[in-house]
Amino acid sequence: MTHVVLERVAVCAAADLPPGARTLVAHGPHQVAVFNVDGRLHAVGNRCPHHGGPLCHGRIGGTRVPSNAREYAWGMAGRVLTCPWHDWQFDLETGATLFDPTVGVPVYPVAVEAGEVAVYLT
Numbered sequence: 001m002t003h004v005v006l007e008r009v010a011v012c013a014a015a016d017l018p019p020g021a022r023t024l025v026a027h028g029p030h031q032v033a034v035f036n037v038d039g040r041l042h043a044v045g046n047r048c049p050h051h052g053g054p055l056c057h058g059r060i061g062g063t064r065v066p067s068n069a070r071e072y073a074w075g076m077a078g079r080v081l082t083c084p085w086h087d088w089q090f091d092l093e094t095g096a097t098l099f100d101p102t103v104g105v106p107v108y109p110v111a112v113e114a115g116e117v118a119v120y121l122t
Helices: none
Strands: 007-014 023-025 030-037 040-045 060-063 071-081 090-092 110-113 116-121
Touching: 023 071, 030 071, 030 116, 040 071, 071 116
Parallel strands: none
Antiparallel strands: 007 116, 023 030, 030 040, 060 071, 071 090, 110 116
16 A cells, blocks of 8 residues: 655645635645635645636636526535636536536645644645
């Protein structure tokens, strides 16, 4: 069995990333967009797989979900990241695009530890 070693990277003080805030972390070959969505932290690769758009500048919201004919149901509030260049949408929890779950961006573990936001990179 092989173990993947994760490297802890300090992002910022937790107070500097309040709900609604975002930041970009550059560490080695990694560029990671970190979001605080209503107190819940998410960290994803910053480059959209379509044309490399900077996801750190994307909109966060929800999307229409399957519903009955002539109904428009809204769901996934606070979980959908939309690329600012061509509107590709990603699930912040899985990194998968909404149109094809086999395409996506990496997601990284992120946590508040001792008053500091930290991301764990491979």
